[in-house]
Amino acid sequence: MRVFVGGLLLVFGLQWLRKAILRASGHKALHDEAMVFESTLAAARRPGDQRRGLAVDWYAFTLSYKGVLLEGLEVAFIALTFGANQHNIPLAAAAAIAAALVVAVVGIAVRAPLSRVPENSMKFAVGVMLVAFGMFWGAEGAGAHWPLDDAALLVLVPAVALYALALVALFRRRTAIASPVNADAAITEEATHS
Amino acid sequence: MIRRIRAFGAFWYDFIIGDDWVVALGVMLALAITFAVSRSTDTPVWWIIVAAVAILLPLSVFRATGRRR
Numbered sequence: 227m228r229v230f231v232g233g234l235l236l237v238f239g240l241q242w243l244r245k246a247i248l249r250a251s252g253h254k255a256l257h258d259e260a261m262v263f264e265s266t267l268a269a270a271r272r273p274g275d276q277r278r279g280l281a282v283d284w285y286a287f288t289l290s291y292k293g294v295l296l297e298g299l300e301v302a303f304i305a306l307t308f309g310a311n312q313h314n315i316p317l318a319a320a321a322a323i324a325a326a327l328v329v330a331v332v333g334i335a336v337r338a339p340l341s342r343v344p345e346n347s348m349k350f351a352v353g354v355m356l357v358a359f360g361m362f363w364g365a366e367g368a369g370a371h372w373p374l375d376d377a378a379l380l381v382l383v384p385a386v387a388l389y390a391l392a393l394v395a396l397f398r399r400r401t402a403i404a405s406p407v408n409a410d411a412a413i414t415e416e417a418t419h420s
Numbered sequence: 421m422i423r424r425i426r427a428f429g430a431f432w433y434d435f436i437i438g439d440d441w442v443v444a445l446g447v448m449l450a451l452a453i454t455f456a457v458s459r460s461t462d463t464p465v466w467w468i469i470v471a472a473v474a475i476l477l478p479l480s481v482f483r484a485t486g487r488r489r
Contacts, residue, residue, distance in 0.1 A: 229451055229455070232451075233448065234436065236447050236469075236473070237436065237437075237438070237443060237444050240443045240447070240476060240477060240480065241438040241439075241440070241443065243477060244440065244443075244477065244480045244481050244484060247477075247481050248481060248484055248485070251481075253481075253485050296435070299435075357473060357477075361469050361470065361473055364447070364451050364454075364469060365451070365454055365465070365466050365468070365469040368451045368452075368455040368458060368465075368469075369454065369455055369458030369459060369465065370454055370458055370464070370465045370466040370468070370469070371466065373464070378466075386473070389474065389477070390477070393477065393478055393481060396478075397485065400485070
């Protein structure tokens with residue numbers, strides 16, 4: 227179980243971290259979250275969305291279904307791994323439900339679009355955590371014993387973050403050497419979003 | 421029916437493998453090597469996954485930047 231979930235976390239984390247590094251180093255455009263929010267809101271409010279089966283609004287149904295399936299699967303993987311690691315899956319499931327309730331309450335209280343969250347910084351942090359936890363559980367599941375046991379995570383998380391930041395600096399330098407104008411534009415664009 | 425099965429497979433491929441299959445293959449290989457070495461010796465094997473990530477992450481970024489040029 228741990229090797230499977232750890233491996234999945236590691237694959238997801240490396241994908242997130244790669245995209246965050248590409249954005250931070252100017253190789254990939256940063257999302258204009260405000261524009262994405264407005265266009266999605268406009269599409270969601272468009273009248274005439276057809277009714278299919280039991281779904282009154284097909285657009286809203288598919289949007290909610292995709293969100294719940296993708297994010298729910300990730301939560302399930304993380305809760306299962308935490309639970310399996312401590313031999314207490316019910317406690318991990320209860321903690322996940324409590325976390326979902328807290329996030330829902332905060333979301334209702336704040337009522338602000340996600341565009342106000344610094345997207346790339348958030349993705350960078352999530353990528354670092356996923357990679358560090360994925361490495362830890364994947365290797366443990368495959369039979370490895372970490373020095374310092376669970377405390378190894380306290381070394382792994384900052385080490386992965388520092389390595390990723392070093393890669394951002396390295397690939398930003400490569401962008402600047404390859405195309406100074408584009409690099410400046412990318413960095414300016416990033417600065418306006420951060 | 422075939423179209424739906426294909427779409428279902430494409431969804432899972434995109435969800436798990438993403439846009440760089442080398443990462444998924446590398447992680448799988450690193451975990452398999454960790455498992456094999458941990459079974460056959462008493463030497464520490466935790467470094468294998470660390471080394472794999474240290475190689476796979478810059479390689480994947482490098483491949484992505486190469487594709488964009």
